[in-house]
Amino acid sequence: MILHGYWRSGAAYRTRIALNLKGLTYDQHGVDLRTGAQKSDAFLALNPQGLVPALEIATKEGGAVLTQSPAILEWLEEAHPVPPLLPADPVDRAHVRAMAALIGCDIHPLNNLRVGKALREAFGADQAIVDGWAARWILPGFKALERLVTVHGDGWCFGAAPTLADCYLIPQIYSARRFNVPLEAFPRLLAIDLAARTHPAFVAAHPDNQPDAD
Amino acid sequence: MILHGYWRSGAAYRTRIALNLKGLTYDQHGVDLRTGAQKSDAFLALNPQGLVPALEIATKEGGAVLTQSPAILEWLEEAHPVPPLLPADPVDRAHVRAMAALIGCDIHPLNNLRVGKALREAFGADQAIVDGWAARWILPGFKALERLVTVHGDGWCFGAAPTLADCYLIPQIYSARRFNVPLEAFPRLLAIDLAARTHPAFVAAHPDNQPDAD
Numbered sequence: 050m051i052l053h054g055y056w057r058s059g060a061a062y063r064t065r066i067a068l069n070l071k072g073l074t075y076d077q078h079g080v081d082l083r084t085g086a087q088k089s090d091a092f093l094a095l096n097p098q099g100l101v102p103a104l105e106i107a108t109k110e111g112g113a114v115l116t117q118s119p120a121i122l123e124w125l126e127e128a129h130p131v132p133p134l135l136p137a138d139p140v141d142r143a144h145v146r147a148m149a150a151l152i153g154c155d156i157h158p159l160n161n162l163r164v165g166k167a168l169r170e171a172f173g174a175d176q177a178i179v180d181g182w183a184a185r186w187i188l189p190g191f192k193a194l195e196r197l198v199t200v201h202g203d204g205w206c207f208g209a210a211p212t213l214a215d216c217y218l219i220p221q222i223y224s225a226r227r228f229n230v231p232l233e234a235f236p237r238l239l240a241i242d243l244a245a246r247t248h249p250a251f252v253a254a255h256p257d258n259q260p261d262a263d
Numbered sequence: 264m265i266l267h268g269y270w271r272s273g274a275a276y277r278t279r280i281a282l283n284l285k286g287l288t289y290d291q292h293g294v295d296l297r298t299g300a301q302k303s304d305a306f307l308a309l310n311p312q313g314l315v316p317a318l319e320i321a322t323k324e325g326g327a328v329l330t331q332s333p334a335i336l337e338w339l340e341e342a343h344p345v346p347p348l349l350p351a352d353p354v355d356r357a358h359v360r361a362m363a364a365l366i367g368c369d370i371h372p373l374n375n376l377r378v379g380k381a382l383r384e385a386f387g388a389d390q391a392i393v394d395g396w397a398a399r400w401i402l403p404g405f406k407a408l409e410r411l412v413t414v415h416g417d418g419w420c421f422g423a424a425p426t427l428a429d430c431y432l433i434p435q436i437y438s439a440r441r442f443n444v445p446l447e448a449f450p451r452l453l454a455i456d457l458a459a460r461t462h463p464a465f466v467a468a469h470p471d472n473q474p475d476a477d
Contacts, residue, residue, distance in 0.1 A: 097411065115358075119360060119367075127356065143338040154333065196311045
């Protein structure tokens with residue numbers, strides 16, 4: 050497998066965590082979002098949307114390119130079910146997926162690199178304004194997530210082992226720190242972040258440990 | 264089942280389409296996002312995130328509240344597998360989920376009601392600016408989706424029957440029109456929208472046909 054990603058992309062980061070948790074090996078091709086490499090003809094041929102991550106996989110038909118991290122993570126769970134990243138019970142699965150979507154739909158899309166760029170272009174926003182914009186979505190999202198983890202978590206977001214929800218949470222905490230968002234109101238989320246710092250799958254997925262990091 | 268939603272919410276709209284495609288019956292409780300009803304104590308007790316939709320379901324343990332439309336739709340597919348809204352092959356499933364996430368993560372979160380409100384508050388944006396902001400995300404997203412539908416579609420986004428991807432697309436087209444985004448560059452998406460106008464599950468889910476529409 051070849052993962053086309055970018056070291057600091059939250060969506061690529063969450064995909065690396067899931068691949069590592071599944072114990073899969075993969076090559077990495079860095080796509081430098083700062084220089085617009087995601088809009089090159091070569092990358093657009095792989096992913097017409099021009100976003101990372103994109104995962105090249107082998108199939109009986111000769112290969113396929115999977116895009117969109119939520120779709121890649123669900124594919125991973127179906128194609129490589131052990132260890133599971135979703136619980137067995139359908140309602141529990143819905144709870145884990147809701148935590149993942151809370152981050153993947155209601156936080157991350159509003160404060161990734163292309164949105165910061167758009168705020169600068171459209172409204173002349175500076176870094177302090179962009180940081181404030183990020184906090185506007187991270188703080189209420191994390192407040193709701195902290196409550197959900199209080200109900201469902203036991204060391205990780207749901208139960209006592211990492212799930213898809215943790216694949217989303219850890220990159221979002223990394224991003225929150227880059228935007229200088231205060232996190233002390235979320236002790237359970239911070240405890241999960243602390244656990245991830247010594248978990249090999251999470252450590253290996255950290256942005257600083259990627260071949261394209263600078 | 265009770266669906267807590269709002270007639271014009273894209274996330275509630277896509278959930279209604281999926282429930283209808285599955286042939287399920289449900290009561291609806293309107294949550295008026297314009298008056299802040301989603302932040303009432305009663306609704307926060309159901310969904311601490313204060314967003315629609317929330318789906319109350321019966322379980323062996325007495326009931327559960329499911330939140331986040333991507334999680335609700337996956338639960339629907341697992342709990343009520345017929346008719347399927349995902350194909351059988353894992354790679355095909357990933358393609359459908361990628362189209363859904365393209366809309367659910369890269370378009371819709373950037374131009375829903377709360378983001379428009381935030382742009383007005385933070386940057387003094389007027390309706391024309393908000394419309395332009397919506398177009399900034401809808402146009403490139405739809406351009407990529409049009410290419411994916413060209414590859415995978417046969418009357419609907421993927422193949423010849425509605426899938427999860429169509430549950431996301433039709434509400435996003437409805438929203439694009441409200442933001443005055445020109446859609447003539449996307450003939451395949453418009454053909455799907457035309458098909459949905461005479462499909463009973465989509466017609467019954469349309470915002471104008473909801474009890475809380477005004």
